[in-house]
Amino acid sequence: MNKEEALSFLKAYEEKTNAYHLALSTMSFDMATIAPKDGADYRIKMMSILEGEYLTYSTDPENMKRIEAMADMELDELSAKAVKQHLMQLKEIRMIPKDVYMDYQELLGKSNVLWEECKKNSDWEGYKKMLADVITATRSYTDYYRGNLSCYDALLDRNEPGMNIEKYDAFFKNIKDRLLPFIKKVQAADQIDTSVLKQHYPQEDQEKVMEDLKKFMNFDPNRCYMGVSVHPFTSPFSLKDVRLTTAYRENALTSSIFSIIHEYGHAQYMLHVDEKLEGSILAGNMSNGMHESQSRLLENFIARTKAFWSCNYETLKNRFPQQLKNVSIDEFVLMINASSASFIRTEADELTYPLHILIRYELEKQLFNGEVDFEHLDQLWADKYEEYLGIRPQNAAEGILQDVHWPQGLFGYFPTYALGTAYAAQFYQAMCRDIDVEAALTNNEFSKITDWLTKNIHQYGSSKNADELLRDVCHQEFDSNIYIDYLIKKYTQLYNLD
Amino acid sequence: MNKEEALSFLKAYEEKTNAYHLALSTMSFDMATIAPKDGADYRIKMMSILEGEYLTYSTDPENMKRIEAMADMELDELSAKAVKQHLMQLKEIRMIPKDVYMDYQELLGKSNVLWEECKKNSDWEGYKKMLADVITATRSYTDYYRGNLSCYDALLDRNEPGMNIEKYDAFFKNIKDRLLPFIKKVQAADQIDTSVLKQHYPQEDQEKVMEDLKKFMNFDPNRCYMGVSVHPFTSPFSLKDVRLTTAYRENALTSSIFSIIHEYGHAQYMLHVDEKLEGSILAGNMSNGMHESQSRLLENFIARTKAFWSCNYETLKNRFPQQLKNVSIDEFVLMINASSASFIRTEADELTYPLHILIRYELEKQLFNGEVDFEHLDQLWADKYEEYLGIRPQNAAEGILQDVHWPQGLFGYFPTYALGTAYAAQFYQAMCRDIDVEAALTNNEFSKITDWLTKNIHQYGSSKNADELLRDVCHQEFDSNIYIDYLIKKYTQLYNLD
Known part of the structure; x- marks a missing residue:
């Protein structure tokens, strides 16, 4: 040959x-x-x-x-x-x-x-x-x-090549050491009232909101299709055909909004790979963490800002004139960033989110070390929520059954959500050095953000790995403190903790 | 072995x-x-x-x-x-x-x-x-x-095993000899005004009508899914999963209604095959003509009757109170049976429908005999509409481009629509001998019709062919006069031609 x-x-x-x-x-x-x-x-x-x-x-x-x-x-x-x-x-x-x-x-x-x-x-x-x-x-x-790797190490490596229990332990230790005490401080501060977001928001109006947001984010129906499923996900069919789904909750306005922005982050990664890679394995997924970095970046670092909503809040308000009658954009942005202990990972706020992952990571480790009392796994789950977040799920749907991952055999996947968010913090920092993100959003120029992501990350598909991208784009190694610093700074301001 | x-x-x-x-x-x-x-x-x-x-x-x-x-x-x-x-x-x-x-x-x-x-x-x-x-x-x-068969004979046989040009020629000759002159008589009689059906019918209300009809016909969402496509079709995924589609036209109330009833006829055939045949080729399609017999039977012989609408017309009227304000059920049933020359096959009335097929059959024969002036095929198409129906399509969308079949390489398929409708006439006659179809419909017992079809036809899948079914169910051979007699009798009454 x-x-x-x-x-x-x-x-x-x-x-x-x-x-x-x-x-x-x-x-x-x-x-x-x-x-x-x-x-x-x-x-x-x-x-x-x-x-x-x-x-x-x-x-x-x-x-x-x-x-x-x-x-x-x-x-x-x-x-x-x-x-x-x-x-x-x-x-x-x-x-x-x-x-x-x-x-x-x-x-x-x-x-x-x-x-x-x-x-x-x-x-x-x-x-x-x-x-x-x-x-x-x-x-x-x-x-x-798995060869010489432990079963769980092999699963971690499968989802994020190069990662293992040792490295994740160090990562999560930092989160526990620095974030857990900070979260307690936030919980002790004056709380933000978010009851406005929990009124009745009919699905058909939420669907219209989705159309508005898709327009703002340059969603191209010739390349993207959005469906509805129990658990939102994104599926790449080809570089010119990506499918995403959402799920609507009529008593939670922001659930589907941030979930679809999250999925759209994944979708963009796929849609912007250089066309010369079409059909090659290099057009595919490098690692789940890298993918999550793109979805979490859009969902949190971009879409939870006032700048993002400056072009979108009036439109949103017009879709729900009754429900949002007395709510200013500043109040709205405060609400969508409010931190409070909650059960459902996909709807968790930015600050407590890594704890949801920590819980799953610790349980997965135990599950694969054979250390766990499987008969009472749902109770162990509840115990951990009580330990870390101070709340106890009352049923399996808001507890152990909430996620699709384990049922689909996706063990070792969850940790990549937290890791990916930490990557996102580094990419976001770099993006802010290169372009004026706030101006792009307030001027209705979402494509400037997309272009930066395409140029620096998306175009390469999986031909660069996480380490290479961090080095080339951020000129630094992976450092979870950047993520934690960002959260502490943001929430110190939001909750007036100075 | x-x-x-x-x-x-x-x-x-x-x-x-x-x-x-x-x-x-x-x-x-x-x-x-x-x-x-x-x-x-x-x-x-x-x-x-x-x-x-x-x-x-x-x-x-x-x-x-x-x-x-x-x-x-x-x-x-x-x-x-x-x-x-x-x-x-x-x-x-x-x-x-x-x-x-x-x-x-x-x-x-x-x-x-x-x-x-x-x-x-x-x-x-x-x-x-x-x-x-x-x-x-x-x-x-x-x-x-194709072996010794001519190309077009091979295509006809592929769609309806045993059929060929000779047999279809005889069939269509009967239609030309008996129906063409009769249609001229109908066209000369007082016409039925159907303008009511051509008002504006918003798609979202039509969708609700579809839900009503699906309920009446015992559509099971655990086994059936209905989507929207340019050209309606049915696709069998398994005995417990059948997909059908419709297309909505806001200026034609009955277009999607009869199209989805037609597709549901196909769907039922698949859903009622004996479970012991699941996975076997015998659960599949015996012939397109047999399949069309089931869709055309439901669409025409069942759903264009007053009995069918006796449980459904009030509901329909409530969906369109303005549009149908002054229309009685008798007037509605008259309108949905009105015969008039029209361009779109899938929306043709029962009487002129076989002429739409005749036109396609004659063109296909010419196409595969190499006799046709391909450069002007659209004009030949228009000529035939003028010859047989007295109208001339003004553009390709209402002319030669209307059907999905040729673009998909489905030559030799069209004739099975007319043949299948003729089969349907024989099955319907047998059904009326066995059960009181009118009573079943007026008593909201659609399942009696389904049960008869299941017992006599559907359960066998393709393990009996058309000839066997006609013999076992109708105790007779195929006879196109039964179909033609039915049409002539029905339209003689409707147009007071006695």
């Missing part, structure tokens, strides 16, 4: 694996948004068969040999990176027997369906056994490829 | 081919309903790759050998039928080289996208070359498998 043959093989290989990915993404998106319930069993079975076909092709020994051979060739920089990433991704699934792989996918599919049902009914007892099965299966599955 | 091994092979074979089918159906449905436009090229390319994978697996020589071997085994009746149908279906694609197959699928995908755009702009010139390419490619494609 000469270089030319190798590159042409790689193209064909990527096209075929992409075809399977696109089919499975489409089926998953369909299932999460509109698919009739009774078809779930059959659909999940069919999806597991396709997963099996994908596995067979992508880990075919002949294909593996060729990809390995390419690792030793002198290729152009991008091709070399692509080969490296393929080998990194394949490291896991090439070790899994096909039947184990298919059974695991089918289990996760069923688990997801059962979770949706049990979450609706806040039925932990009904879901408990399934979660135990998912954890057992995840453990066996991980055994095939 | 003993019998047991053979059956277990067949199960695995069907599961894997079904997995590809489901993936491709999901992607097609997604593309026709919500997919962002700019992702089309990439998506179509990926779909053609999956089509290629499906081809490779389903026509794999080892698999073929096994299926052929099963044809000689003594199997249970259903397995034997399944084997026979597989061989019948594979007859076509096993002869096609993979690259030809994939290129053809990609061409059809692109053609469909271009058609949507050109239809919107009524741009025949923009689409013409693509249609020529599709016809040329269809001709070459058909050459691979």
Whole structure:
């Protein structure tokens, strides 16, 4: 195989694996948004068969040999990176027997369906056994490829290459040491009344708000589609087709607003990758943390500012003239930044958010160390909320069943939300050095922000990793203190703690 | 391979081919309903790759050998039928080289996208070359498998096994001989004023009407999903998951109503197949004519009656109190049955409908005999409308570009609409002998009709063909006079022609 043959093989290989990915993404998106319930069993079975076909092709020994051979060739920089990433991704699934792989996918599919049902009914007892099965299966599955890593280290590495318990422990220790006592100070200060945001906000009016915000953020319907699902998510179909979802809560105005801005942050990352990477693994996801850095940056650092709302608040107020009658923009911005202990992670304020992640991280560690009393996991969950946030969930829907991740076997994912937010703090600092973010927002020039992100981050897809981006864009290493400093400074001002 | 091994092979074979089918159906449905436009090229390319994978697996020589071997085994009746149908279906694609197959699928995908755009702009010139390419490619494609049949005979047989030009010529001759002169009589009689139906009917109110009708017809959202697309269609995902679509026209009340009832007729056929056939080819489509018999039966023989509207008209009127203020149920039923020459097939009245099909049938014959002046196909189309219906379309959107079939390579499909309606006339006659259809409808017992269809037709899936069903259910052979008699009798009364 000469270089030319190798590159042409790689193209064909990527096209075929992409075809399977696109089919499975489409089926998953369909299932999460509109698919009739009774078809779930059959659909999940069919999806597991396709997963099996994908596995067979992508880990075919002949294909593996060729990809390995390419690792030793002198290729152009991008091709070399692509080969490296393929080998990194394949490291896991090439070790899994096909039947184990298919059974695991089918289990996760069923688990997801059962979770949706049990979450609706806040039925932990009904879901408990399934979660135990998912954890057992995840453990066996991980055994095939984890090598010398512990199971949980392997899961952490899978979501954020290079991360492990040791590094996350250090990260979360900093959060515990510096943020926990600060949060207690905030909780002791005068509280911000947010009851205005908890009035009745009819879904059809919220949908109109979404249209307004999409317009402000240059949402392109020829490239993006937004649906509704139980748990909001973003799914990349291609560089010109990204799907995102939201969920509406009529008694919480900002729930869907910030959730869709979050998802749009993910979507933009995908839509702005350089077109020359279309079809290559380099157009895909480098790490969940890097992806979260983009969604969390938009959701918090951008969209919770007065500058963001200066073009949007009047429009919002016109959608809800009764509910927001006596609320000024300053009051509104104060409310959307109010910190208060709450149960639902996706709706948590910026300050307490990392504690929601800390809780999940600590539980995951215990789950995979086998240290946990699984029978009472929901109570352990509640205990942790009580310990860190001073509140105790009264049911599983606002407690252990709230997130889609565990039901889908996504262990080791949660920590990337906090890590990604910390990356975001560094990127945001750099962005503010380069451009006048506030002016861009108040002048209705959202594209200036997008352009900065595209130029510095998005265009590269996964061809640069988190370390490289921090170095190239921020000229510094990862430093969680930048994130913590930002939060402490912001909330000191908001709560007049000086 | 003993019998047991053979059956277990067949199960695995069907599961894997079904997995590809489901993936491709999901992607097609997604593309026709919500997919962002700019992702089309990439998506179509990926779909053609999956089509290629499906081809490779389903026509794999080892698999073929096994299926052929099963044809000689003594199997249970259903397995034997399944084997026979597989061989019948594979007859076509096993002869096609993979690259030809994939290129053809990609061409059809692109053609469909271009058609949507050109239809919107009524741009025949923009689409013409693509249609020529599709016809040329269809001709070459058909050459691979048609054997001694002419190209068009092969296409007719593909859509309705056993049908050919000779038989359709006889069928359409009867329609021309008996219906054409009758339609002239109707056109000369006093006309029914339908302007009421052409007022402004806002889509959001039409959507509520759809909810009312779905309730009346026992539409089960756990098994059915309804979307919106340019051209309404139904897509079976599994026996417990069927998708249908409609299109709304705000200046035509009955357009979406009858279109969705039509699609629901297709959907029911799929939803009521005996569960023991799930996953088998026997759960699938026997012929397009048989499928159309079910949609056309519901749309016309059931839903255009006063009995159908006796439970639904008040509700409809309440949705449009202004528009329908002075319209009694009798006047409404008269209007929805009014016959008048019109351009759009899917909205044609029951009486002139077969002429829309006749026109397409005659053009298709010419297209595949090479007799047609392709450059002026749109004018030939218009000429035929003038000849048979006395009206001339003024643009391509209401003329040659109106239907999705040709852009999708579905030549030989149209005739099955007329044939299927003729089947429907025979089934309806049998249904009326067995149960009191009028009473079922007026008593809000739609399930009695569904039950009859399930028991006599739907449950068998494709394990009985049209001939067998006509014999078993109607105790007679196919006879197009039953259809024509029904129309003449109905419209003689409606237009007081006695």
